[in-house]
Amino acid sequence: MTSTVHDNPTPWIADHIRRFEETGGHPRPGVADLLLTTRGRKSGLLRRTALAYVRDEDAYVLTASNAGADRHPAWYLNLLATPEVTLQVSAATFPATARPATAAESARLWPAVVAAMPSYAVYRTATAREIPLVLVTPAGRAS
Template sequence: MFEGADMILVHHVGAKSGTERVTPLVHFPEDDQRTIIVASAGGAPKHPAWFHNLKANPKIGVEVGTETYTVVAEEVTGAERDELWERITAKASGFADYQAKTERTIPLVRLTRVS
């Protein structure tokens, strides 16, 4: 479904366990400092665990291609989220399919590179 999509490895720390985990996700670059990830969980009724981990511990590491760097994660809300959602689902309609499977609003998370 997401063949050829831009991928990112998100290193996050368990909110309860403190264990480091790595999750591969599709991402949507905004510019060279910021990218968006989607907390779809395939349309499951609950947010993915990594979303809760990023809310608890927003400063994380990511890998894109051969580059590794630190970012700060922040949920995008309101009209900005809605605008981004339209752009994302236009590029990757599978996310719209996921939204149709669930009653929750699928969160978007902006990862901003830190120096």
């Protein structure tokens, strides 16, 4: 299996990844962004995307919003199949483990997620699906 990382081909996400790299991990002032690399559930290839996050103790909280689409984003389906992922936060890159938040965790975390990115509230009303939150914990730490 290859270790080459394939960036998300969606133009605005590819641009976000490029800006992340050019700015040392700070593409949008005032927004916490990271790069998430998952293993493709079908292809087996490494796939990278850019996401906003909030922190919950040791975990990075990601929102599988897919901009309010009626289907989950590919990165979310990939980490369900293979929860071992790689995160890049600012200049630090490290292995981590991802898992969907429980219902209780999601209820507690949604206010913080929406406070950080108000568009997520709009996305929740745009789709009939439950938008999952994901907790990603650096390897070697409990979540």
